[in-house]
Amino acid sequence: MIFMDNASGSFPKAPGVARAMADFIQHGASNIARGGYPAAYGAAERVFDLRSRLAVFFGCSDPRRVIFTSGITASLNFLIGGLIRPGDRVVTTEMEHNSVARPLTALAKRGAGLLRAVCGTDGITDLESLDALLTPDTRALVMTHASNVCGSIQPLEEAARLCAGRGIFLIVDSAQTAGYLPINIEAIGIDGLAFSGHKGLLGPQGTGGMVLSEKLAAALRPVFHGGTGSFSDSTETPEILPDRFEPGTLNLPGLMGLAAAMDYEGRPRAGEKEYLQQALSDIDGVRVLGPRDAATKVGLFALDFLKRDNGEAALILEETFGILTRCGLHCSPWAHKALGSFPRGAVRLSPGPAVTRQELEQVVTAVEEVSK
């Protein structure tokens, strides 16, 4: 089996993830910020260390502004729902996943003004379009760092400059880049970074979070309310961080796994995406969606089979060649429309750090066979 669906969720996980989770469950799965005994304090210390580590990893100078959630979709809903109100103007891009598109569409139905910057056939957002839409009365720009369909890396630094000059909050979906591309929120000027723990960071499902700028932390309203183990004499949600945005019990087994994943230094080897981009583009019977230049994308590849239904192609890749892919619209109807692949979708290949060059060559050979 060759696992080529890491854009959905990484596999295998980083070494030590499963053990860390099992150890926590089997040897003292105490809740934190509640129990007053050593096992609870020990777990709290590991979460504290993970929060500090993620703050450094994402370039945030105060670990209290790293907020854990159940995953990146929850983070994006929190950031969007906690910041934008009916009547606000919000800008986004055509490359968004439904974890951005759906909360924004729901807000638009309640009276928010929603505008989308266009992108080229390479799946990269057009800066002139973005510039024109980002009027000073815009509340926020919500954009992905890289497309989950074609991998196109978006002009984040330029977008951040446009937002900073106009007082617009910048919210970024890093589902396909965290762990693969360096992200420093303070150097770039990101106000709210939503991240997944189970993709490029190689941790378990059910983990993720958001990293906030000081400005956004002050402006964001809590979406959930509940017990925090602090200020227990009050029924008001506390102002302090991270408590303000972390009511209820955290996914502690998951966070123990994510902590183990952060120890792992193995990442995709240089040259892999260049090899796949070139080899797949050279196959006559498929169209590789999005960028032609591997330098402008992350390592995921959407293939449109020209002589065969894409669903059938994915099935043959799995049944005949043992290659696991993701076929369809990838929860991204806007992106597929922009890339000209709606409604038939595409077969997406997304290798992880554990895949070998020999396996990638097998994948290319298999795609060649299926494309005939």
Place this chain on the structure above:
Amino acid sequence: MKYVATFHSHYGAMAFKKAIEQRGFSVTLMPVPRHLSSSCGTCARFEVPEGFSMPDTPELDMIYREDDR
């Protein structure tokens, strides 16, 4: 000198514990005696020399000298 520190948050308690430990002294986290505070529920008990400069960590509420109680 023996002290008990109270905090506004569990994050603050952990940050303080680590700061004291980094200076070579041990810290015991424990439930806060109710007569001291009702804030985060966790306090830090520790012993340091007289004149010790307390770390400036976030969410610190109060530091009590146990000998004074």
